[in-house]
Amino acid sequence: MKNIKLRIVYLILGAALLLFALFMLAVNLIIPAHFVSEAKKALISEAQYQNRTIPYTDEEPIYDEGEEEGNFFTPSIVFLELDDGYRPNTWNRDTYRLEKKLLEYCAGRDIALNQCYTFKTDRHHLIFMSVQEDYGDGEEPYSYIMYIDIGPITRYIVTLNWAFFGVLLAISSVMCLLGFRFGRDIEKEAERQQTFFQNASHELKTPLMAIQGYAEGIQAGVMDAGGAAEVILEESDRMTELVEELLDISKIDMGRQQLVFSEMDIRELLYDSIRAVEPAAAGGIAIVPDFPEEPVMVSCDDTQLRRAVTNILSNGVRYARSQLRLTCRTDKRHVTIRIQDDGNGIAEEDIPHIFDRFYMGKSGKSGIGLALTREIIHLHKGTIRAYNGDTGAVFEISIPVSR
Known part of the structure; x- marks a missing residue:
């Protein structure tokens, strides 16, 4: 290419x-x-x-x-x-x-x-x-x-020759410009796909090596079977989650990800997401919800949207010092979900690439969780952005409300 x-x-x-x-x-x-x-x-x-x-x-x-x-x-x-x-x-x-x-x-x-x-x-x-x-x-x-x-x-x-030559030259110039840009986009997409597969292979190789190492330790009798089995199960779960994310984002790219929309109160979905990350936040991270008293009805695929919110909450728990604040506000057209931690925030050079697949920032971690989140939000005809607030990083999701 x-x-x-x-x-x-x-x-x-x-x-x-x-x-x-x-x-x-x-x-x-x-x-x-x-x-x-x-x-x-x-x-x-x-x-x-x-x-x-x-x-x-x-x-x-x-x-x-x-x-x-x-x-x-x-x-x-x-x-x-x-x-x-x-x-x-x-x-x-x-x-x-x-x-x-x-x-x-x-x-x-x-x-x-x-x-x-x-x-x-x-x-x-x-x-x-x-x-x-x-x-x-x-x-x-x-x-x-x-x-x-x-x-x-x-x-x-x-005269007709010169006129046709002038018209053809103008059209060819425009077509060459468009073709050049189109070809450049194809090259970038090819490079992105190549990087994606390289990073995916690397991410899959890491848990596989851990599983292989502990399995060999058990076989050689140099490791405790109980502790090694626990690590093997954790790495297997990590690899399974990564494979599922790869399959889901592949379906989205191919247009095969079918969403099942239904009317629901977005507050219930947010509470379910909080409960999903509470085990990871048990180390002293408080998740503070701030929702309206009245129901906020939206049309969404609750499973996929919950997954998107959970991905951001899990990311916030990882970087928060003591608190993760989750707010929900609505107007006549959109509902806005804001997730803010009290960590060190996002490096400025990382913000434009925070939703790229397998992008590795200063923290040294990479993955496709945030990339998958963005695709899910886009399937709901919404938007998502990341920026630094007064304290820590802020992720803001906006989706249309039900009418």
Whole structure:
């Protein structure tokens, strides 16, 4: 998963270049070729059906059934008379110069009658045909050149190229920026997952080594079986708890953690959480509840939310000196649960990472209890934050109240 952001950028640029190449092929080759073909059809049609390559009559030409009348280039046909010398179309000076260059081009070549040719200048792209009309009755044939200038179209195509290039460049720049950020997020997530598995392996290895050591001591007869069994059971419980947390957070990541919501008084849940950590607080840590007298009804999964609160209380008991205060306040929209200890607080550099999985702060302890707590709170559409209060660390949970 290394350099994934650069791979995404290269992929976007490659796709943009391929798209631009296809556009250039279509606009600069296929479309001009199509207009050249249509111009030739218009000239041939004009020569055939406007009495120039067939005996002259005063009647309108008769078209075969199902045949289209004319061509969309037909109104653009210009006639350059050749009888009695060059008779320029003097209505436009640029046209005069263009037709003069065309005659010079024809003079040096063997131009066959009724055949289409191409003549290009800097600003013009002519499709032309030399035609003679024979009126019969001994009259001299009437000669002239018909031409269509598709130069404006080719110039428009050049403008279209630059416009498309500018739009594609802008879109590609935005896509590259988004792709770079997306790739960077993928790399960070991959690194986080790698760190997660490394730390999980380490956390599981610690109790396993303890269990193995005491088991080997019992087998060798150098340890008291009762004391060793007690340690083995404690480490087994620790490992079981860690495995359960890993499974739960894995379910949350995969979207498979199903919550069962029910209406309940949040105060009862908080009291249950206090009772769950009382054995750990028996060493002189007082847990002081401060709840409203009226019921505070919320819609929650009581098992998961109790687990989240218990995780924070257990963390607070570990770092409190003498007291852990648990308060509950509510307003019209949210209920706020605040847990504050009277310990040394959280190191400032640890606060942004306190809910990261297996983050190891200054205390040297790591785990996923707080990370799991945050995920559970988020599943309840709530928020959780940690900061330092006047005395010790403060964890604040906010979840919506029932309506």
